[in-house]
Amino acid sequence: MHKKIVRLTVSDVRFPTSLEQHGSDAMHTDPDYSVAYVVIETDQGMHGYGLTFTVGRGTEIVVCAVEALSALVVGKSLEEIVSDFRGFYRLLTSDGQMRWIGPEKGVIQLATAAVLNAVWDLWARSEGKPLWKLLVEMDPRKLISCIDFRYITDALTEQEALDILVKAQTGKQQRVDQMLKEGYPAYTTSCAWLGYSDQLLKQLCTDALNDGWTKFKVKVGADLEDDIRRCSLIRQMIGPHNTLMIDANQRWDVGEAITWVTRLAEYKPLWIEEPTSPDDILGHAAISKALAPLGIGVATGEQCHNRVMFKQFLQASALQFVQIDSCRLGSVNENLAVLLMAHKFKVPVCPHAGGVGLCELVQHLILFDYISVSASLDNRMCEFVDHLHQHFRSPVVIQNAHYMPPKDPGYSCEMLESSVQTHQYPQGQVWKNLQ
Ligand SMILES: C[C@H](O)[C@@H](O)[C@@H](O)[C@H](O)C(=O)O
């Protein structure tokens, strides 16, 4: 029976995280973790839930963009969409008029992600599977048919992508069993947001070590003396064998990035994340080259706006860790393309999840990457932040610093109705109380 999508609603939902400096970094000093939250409904009363992440002001613009896209979704049946998902992706991203306000970047791509995340959620629910399982059990040809290869065939052809997926069928069940038992390795960013005091940082780091965390990311980039003090503190606390990463959130120019990170090299960071403008591919390549002798890689991706950018980063050896984002790229469809390209270029994928709902979403993609694409855990880990999970119907499950595979059908981003109500901006009770 066909499931026709008859309604799409979108809400501006914001959490006042800036009050306690959760999520703060060198460029986003007062983030209010927010989402444009999408619910689609079928004529049979089934729902699909999707979101895209923002940091407060401007969420209303993403909401507008989702509304502009909704006419392309409402009236279609799920079966119609997934029988030609590539075509549907293109319909959204290459609409003859709306593509002018992208194409495939910025607000319109964030909106595309929110809408398509809801469609993938609906698809997984209608199959009664968590999204990662839907992907893992899908025929490789069908998976390929969801990807738009336009602009990337010079780096990865459809045939190459198919070969990667077919090859990874070997040992797949073993990897599924391993993930169900052990989970996927994670690192935490929640101990060291830039606005946290040293005292809080110490407390959170102690707690995290007690909970079994071994990999820690620290925000840097605003003040070198502060960075030296904070990195030295964390390195002392976690010891020489645990892993440290640093994240500058695009604060520096290229030369400045190299000198600054060189000063922090003694704390042995595995990577410097977003050292400079997210669009500066050659700049990232120069930084990668300069830092390689120090054993420090470059990581980026949370603001890498589409597969074409990732293609060039990979072609230019401009990054050593690919940080896919479930809401920045055009949903699962575009993330599949990037996972496959990263595999071809032999660059590990370590997803970005610092936001609300991102952990819930991206865990599905990284499980798929391990089980069906990379078959490797070398130099790989998924970000975790310990904020706002209580607002989700199927929140992430972390055990011993690993993401345990979600069991509920869907893409895990359905929010509690009461949370949506109270956090709607500006009319929700939480915001009224803050006025
Ligand atoms: C504003 C946000 O919290 C960012 O700081 C966050 O996404 C961060 O870059 C991360 O890597 O988690």
Ligand SMILES: [Mg+2]
């Ligand atoms: Mg980051």
